[in-house]
Amino acid sequence: MPPQNRPSRLLRNLNAKIASIPMIATVLVIFLGCTLWTVVHSFTDSKLLPRLNWVGLDQYTRLWGTNRWIVSIENLAVYGTLSMLFSLTIGFVLAALLDRKIRFESAFRSIFLYPFALSFIVTGLVWQWILNPEFGVQKIVRDMGFADFVFDPLYSEDYVIYGLLIAGLWQGTGLVMCLMLAGIRGIDEDIWKASRVEGIPVWKTYLMIVIPMMRPVFVTAMVIIGAGIVKVYDLVVAQTSGGPGVASQMPALYVMDKMFKDQNLAQGFAASTMMLVTVAVILIPWAYIEFGGRKRG
Amino acid sequence: MKYTKLAAALLAATALTNAAYATDLEVTHWWTSGGEAAAVTELAKAFDASGDKWVDGAIAGSGGTARPIIISRILGGDPMGATQLNHGLQAQELIEAGLLQDITDVAEAEGWKDIIKPISLLDACTYEGKIYCAPVNIHSWQWMWLSNKAFADAGVAVPTNWDEFVAAAPALEAAGKVPLAMGQQPWQTAGAFGVMAIAIGGQDLWTKVNVDHDAAAAAGPEMLKVFDAAVTARALAAKSNVQDWNQATNMVITGAAGGQIMGDWAQGEFQIAGQVAGTDYTCLPGLGVNKVISTGGDAFYFPVNKDPEVTAAQKRLASVLVSKEVQVAFNLKKGSLPIRGDIDLATANDCMKQGLEILAAGAIIPSGDQVLTPDTTGQIEDLMVEFWNSTTMTAAEAQEKYAAIIGAAE
Numbered sequence: 001m002p003p004q005n006r007p008s009r010l011l012r013n014l015n016a017k018i019a020s021i022p023m024i025a026t027v028l029v030i031f032l033g034c035t036l037w038t039v040v041h042s043f044t045d046s047k048l049l050p051r052l053n054w055v056g057l058d059q060y061t062r063l064w065g066t067n068r069w070i071v072s073i074e075n076l077a078v079y080g081t082l083s084m085l086f087s088l089t090i091g092f093v094l095a096a097l098l099d100r101k102i103r104f105e106s107a108f109r110s111i112f113l114y115p116f117a118l119s120f121i122v123t124g125l126v127w128q129w130i131l132n133p134e135f136g137v138q139k140i141v142r143d144m145g146f147a148d149f150v151f152d153p154l155y156s157e158d159y160v161i162y163g164l165l166i167a168g169l170w171q172g173t174g175l176v177m178c179l180m181l182a183g184i185r186g187i188d189e190d191i192w193k194a195s196r197v198e199g200i201p202v203w204k205t206y207l208m209i210v211i212p213m214m215r216p217v218f219v220t221a222m223v224i225i226g227a228g229i230v231k232v233y234d235l236v237v238a239q240t241s242g243g244p245g246v247a248s249q250m251p252a253l254y255v256m257d258k259m260f261k262d263q264n265l266a267q268g269f270a271a272s273t274m275m276l277v278t279v280a281v282i283l284i285p286w287a288y289i290e291f292g293g294r295k296r297g
Numbered sequence: 298m299k300y301t302k303l304a305a306a307l308l309a310a311t312a313l314t315n316a317a318y319a320t321d322l323e324v325t326h327w328w329t330s331g332g333e334a335a336a337v338t339e340l341a342k343a344f345d346a347s348g349d350k351w352v353d354g355a356i357a358g359s360g361g362t363a364r365p366i367i368i369s370r371i372l373g374g375d376p377m378g379a380t381q382l383n384h385g386l387q388a389q390e391l392i393e394a395g396l397l398q399d400i401t402d403v404a405e406a407e408g409w410k411d412i413i414k415p416i417s418l419l420d421a422c423t424y425e426g427k428i429y430c431a432p433v434n435i436h437s438w439q440w441m442w443l444s445n446k447a448f449a450d451a452g453v454a455v456p457t458n459w460d461e462f463v464a465a466a467p468a469l470e471a472a473g474k475v476p477l478a479m480g481q482q483p484w485q486t487a488g489a490f491g492v493m494a495i496a497i498g499g500q501d502l503w504t505k506v507n508v509d510h511d512a513a514a515a516a517g518p519e520m521l522k523v524f525d526a527a528v529t530a531r532a533l534a535a536k537s538n539v540q541d542w543n544q545a546t547n548m549v550i551t552g553a554a555g556g557q558i559m560g561d562w563a564q565g566e567f568q569i570a571g572q573v574a575g576t577d578y579t580c581l582p583g584l585g586v587n588k589v590i591s592t593g594g595d596a597f598y599f600p601v602n603k604d605p606e607v608t609a610a611q612k613r614l615a616s617v618l619v620s621k622e623v624q625v626a627f628n629l630k631k632g633s634l635p636i637r638g639d640i641d642l643a644t645a646n647d648c649m650k651q652g653l654e655i656l657a658a659g660a661i662i663p664s665g666d667q668v669l670t671p672d673t674t675g676q677i678e679d680l681m682v683e684f685w686n687s688t689t690m691t692a693a694e695a696q697e698k699y700a701a702i703i704g705a706a707e
Binding site: 047048049062066067068157243244245246247257258260261262263264267 | 361364365368369372387390391393394481670671672674675676679682683684685686687698705
């Protein structure tokens with residue numbers, strides 16, 4: 001039943017709107033404003049201090065002619081794709097296994113989630129030690145009698161990125177598992193009963209029924225993993241400092257180095273703008289399909 | 298005691314004018330290794346003795362770590378009393394923005410123009426006719442440090458130049474030594490390359506490339522020789538897996554490595570370890586090939602501060618840093634050369650005397666910080682770290698990239 005004097009659209013939920021003004025202002029000024037400021041200054045020759053001395057696309061030409069940046073982007077692509085894939089797969093499989101009403105479920109859950117409580121710096125250091133050939137995995141296996149065993153991913157230009165990936169997954173999959181577990185538990189018991197009556201095997205139920213029903217959980221997990229991938233910085237600093245050579249560089253390291261170490265703000269801004277563009281290229285079409293295409297409340 | 302005399306002298310010098318003041322001054326620097334810390338203590342003692350208080354703000358890590366912290370504090374409106382920076386182009390923008398204190402009056406009152414030698418040190422502190430920093434020492438990169446013990450163990454004579462060193466390398470390796478110790482931080486590999494450029498390429502080529510930014514010279518056949526030598530050095534340092542420079546120096550001190558290409562600050566480490574120049578270790582300025590040293594160094598800058606008392610204390614510190622007594626005490630500990638031509642370092646060791654001779658002969662070049670911006674330096678460091686860790690990048694490939702960086706330098 002509609003109210004008799006329907007207030008104008010603007011005044012509806014006035015309290016809520018007033019309450020959200022600080023947040024809206026923050027978004028406009030901090031996020032949007034600073035982003036624009038950064039993009040604008042990426043077309044200048046700002047060095048230590050920002051200044052508006054236009055140089056057109058020079059910073060971008062230099063950026064894409066720099067080997068270290070190209071390696072960074074390739075690393076991000078490899079790390080990002082694999083990290084997304086493995087986080088979701090391992091997270092879901094672990095969640096599904098825990099869901100099978102095993103004994104000591106909460107103990108396992110704590111163990112899997114525990115790495116998430118550690119910072120990336122600690123994670124990076126721990127895995128630097130584990131993967132160190134002189135006292136890590138390689139040494140242990142060699143001491144067991146396999147004298148020729150070689151496992152030193154952090155010292156190989158080709159494999160160092162997988163060394164980072166292992167550490168990243170170890171840290172992050174626990175959280176994904178918990179999200180997935182919550183999602184699985186949210187599925188109505190009746191669905192399971194129905195599938196049992198129909199005689200559908202358990203794995204098929206998960207794959208064909210449960211996963212499609214868990215779509216929102218997957219979206220949440222992907223956003224969380226994705227944000228973690230783009231901003232990966234401390235893990236690399238702690239584990240490899242971008243080495244050996246430039247083999248494990250990431251875009252965020254390039255931005256930090258250019259802005260603060262090399263006193264070249266504009267170059268750092270250009271690099272961070274490219275990071276934003278990369279994210280936008282992936283995110284906007286996806287968000288359009290996810291939220292814009294269909295009206296789903 | 299040397300200190301009490303020194304303190305008394307300083308006290309007498311400052312008591313007349315500033316006796317009433319006692320101001321705390323936070324001084325940031327990145328001198329944290331053993332020899333460096335001993336040297337910085339000399340500065341603190343001298344300043345404390347003059348009635349003020351030196352609040353030590355050491356920032357661990359190299360200049361690359363500390364400089365961003367220092368600069369962001371100045372930019373962020375939380376200036377320290379004084380700070381170490383390598384003089385040259387690093388501070389220029391801070392001066393332009395009016396964030397650093399002009400100390401021309403101190404310099405004029407004490408006649409820095411006449412006592413500071415070489416005068417290029419003061420020029421590097423000068424911007425548009427005003428002086429903004431107090432130089433404290435001359436540091437030169439162009440040294441190679443050799444472990445006499447390592448060569449004795451390997452049964453070969455201690456080399457007197459780079460070529461002999463390369464020739465002796467197989468014997469060192471056979472004796473289980475790492476021929477060349479090299480810390481893996483970017484500034485070290487880039488610095489070592491710079492030393493090879495001046496030692497093997499010669500002064501003319503160095504000036505063309507680094508001062509005139511001549512890309513053609515950087516791409517030329519003379520420069521290729523430098524890159525070839527760097528490829529050799531890369532192979533000799535392949536088994537050196539330490540990070541910090543003083544760890545690499547320690548390999549030389551203990552005889553685990555044959556030598557290290559590192560600036561004269563390494564000398565402080567040898568001294569702390571009780572080693573004697575000539576008998577325990579040998580130094581080769583300019584790798585023993587071209588005896589040229591660069592005259593960069595450390596300087597203290599004084600960020601603009603609102604409190605007039607702090608400003609007065611900053612000026613007092615500036616005068617203490619340049620004073621004769623402090624120059625002697627500090628540089629002997631630091632292993633660097635003093636900035637004044639009018640003091641006698643009778644107690645200087647062999648290597649420092651060699652340095653002083655080269656300085657007196659005028660075989661000097663400006664330091665990298667004075668001729669290249671941090672941006673260009675950063676690009677060269679990126680290239681060097683890639684080159685130094687790669688097993689496949691050839692001399693020609695690295696040279697091509699290097700020439701492009703030099704061509705784009707401002």
